Amino acid sequence: MPDDVVRIFDTTLRDGEQAPGIALTRPEKVEIAEQLARLSVDIIEAGFPVSSEGEFEAVREIATSVRGPVIAALARVVPGDIDRAAEALKGAERWRIHTFISTSDIHMKDMLRMSQPQVLDAIRDGVKQAVGYTEDVEFSAQDATRTELGFLLECFRVAVEAGATTINVPDTVGYAMPHEFGELVRMVREAVPGHVVVSTHCHNDLGLAVANSLAGIVNGARQVEVAVNGIGERAGNCSLEEIAMIVRTRSQALGVRHGLNAKEIMRTSRLVSMTTGYSVQPNKAVVGSSAFAHESGIHQHGVLANRATYEIMDPLEIGLEGNRIVLGKHSGRHAFADALEKLGIRLEPEHLNRAFARFKDLADRKIQLTDQDLQAIVSEEIGQAEKDVFVLESLVVSGGTSQEPRATVRLRRGAEPIEESAIGDGLIDAAMGAIQRAAGVEATLVTFNVSSVTSGSDALGDVVVQLEVEGHRVTGRGVATDVVEASARAYLAAINRALQVQPGSTSTTEAWPR
Ligand code: KIV
């Protein structure tokens, strides 16, 4: 690859999915991976196969079905991890094993309980084993920014000697400042041979992930690890859309470029926000809903006269077009599939049938549906558990200023109808209580997020809930013309998901196996 090209390594499905409360289903992961391929990221880190059976299967499906980017999987420098990653990846066109171990004193002593020589041996053995499977091997020194410099460079030397072709410098705890991180990357760049790509992986604990990644690029990094909307462990990772638009907008000043199809940025951001339940703050750079809104009179005047007076990017560059009305209640299945196709969404026949049924149901109550409405319907559908245990047949609520809020739901479990009622603090609370009774599942509501898909009083309500059921956190999403119904749908979707969580499917991976 030419020396001025920065590779975009997307870790939304691995580090991003490690964000608290995010638990994507396999179809959601595949849909995100397909969208990342349309965005033309260079590498998709699809997951950490050894961490659970579900994770392994998701990586395997992405590897066999998504074409374009290199598909990567994470593995500790542990033999079982590396075998498992290779097994999951082997159906891919091009694939990479990303192997890592902690190198800072605090991690080695208190977490791994390993000495420096033991860590060096593990790196040598792990990288060699990975190279036995593929020529494309990345090595990461976890907590690199708090690692003693001499030892860090020795770890990288050993990894390169064993065959690593990408060396990653993670600021795992988001502690570094841009001038320090830039300097570190410069020293690593000078220490490793020219054919080896130096990479950054910056966390956002102090809000510096993008600035640090940029400092890395300026000092020779030619891969940045990023996540859509900046999601990830704790405060998240370097945000894909921000670094992408910095490099694109200031390409001349930086002397670098990337190969992303920027027009897909907005769609990717929305898909990730919808499937993860992590909403995007309105003033977030590039993809926030206010990022291209001009409020003051002077600014509005300026932009009307010449957009460039106050806009350094054209919203069309990131695919932010007006919200087009695409379909109404007379639209048929063909028009529906066609509209999805134009949005870049291709569904399996079973999902298409379900999404079309939901569309018809909503179109009967709402005059026209926009492309954003369609995206919301689809993300609700692909988020459903593969085989829902309960189906919502009807919901009746009553209440008001002088009447106790009451809800009656009718669910179906197979052929069996179940009806229950509940009284609550409000209509939503009553509806959730009735569902809980009907499903016979003990659930605690952890988060409840309601937004509207578009603006206007006829907008679809979009609800994302997170529940705790028997120690597992699960999310559910529901869209409807009515917020109470959307909430009930979201709640039931989360319960259905909880009922599908296989015992032992959560990650129990430790820092080092004993
Ligand atoms: O933050 C980190 O150090 C990581 C590594 C596994 C690359 O996510």
Ligand code: ZN
């Ligand atoms: Zn990380």
